[in-house]
Amino acid sequence: MAGLAALLSLSASAAPAALPAEVTALVERHGTCTHWLGEPGEGDAERRRDIEWGMCQSCPGTDARLAALKRKYRGNPAVMTVLQPLDPHVEPMGKDEATRFCATTRKPAWAE
Numbered sequence: 001m002a003g004l005a006a007l008l009s010l011s012a013s014a015a016p017a018a019l020p021a022e023v024t025a026l027v028e029r030h031g032t033c034t035h036w037l038g039e040p041g042e043g044d045a046e047r048r049r050d051i052e053w054g055m056c057q058s059c060p061g062t063d064a065r066l067a068a069l070k071r072k073y074r075g076n077p078a079v080m081t082v083l084q085p086l087d088p089h090v091e092p093m094g095k096d097e098a099t100r101f102c103a104t105t106r107k108p109a110w111a112e
Contacts, residue, residue, distance in 0.1 A: 033059040056102035063091045
């Protein structure tokens with residue numbers, strides 16, 4: 001999450017205007033996905049299920065959305081400064097596999 005704050009801070013200094021809401025939302029979602037992907041869950045089945053749920057909530061569609069926003073804002077240097085450093089392949093699995101995998105995850109009690 002510190003990376004997200006740094007990116008948003010950088011973007012604020014790079015342009016006087018605010019970033020488009022769709023860009024800010026993608027940066028936040030991408031950061032959340034990256035966070036869940038980096039969480040340790042080995043040896044703890046309950047924690048692993050929590051991580052899988054978090055991944056399913058934040059990761060699907062991030063790669064395609066990032067690519068679409070890069071195309072849309074390719075002429076906007078302030079937006080590109082924020083989007084360019086993001087990993088274009090953060091999703092841990094393909095769309096069909098993610099759909100099947102996420103259909104079997106359950107919402108943990110802490111997320112209700």
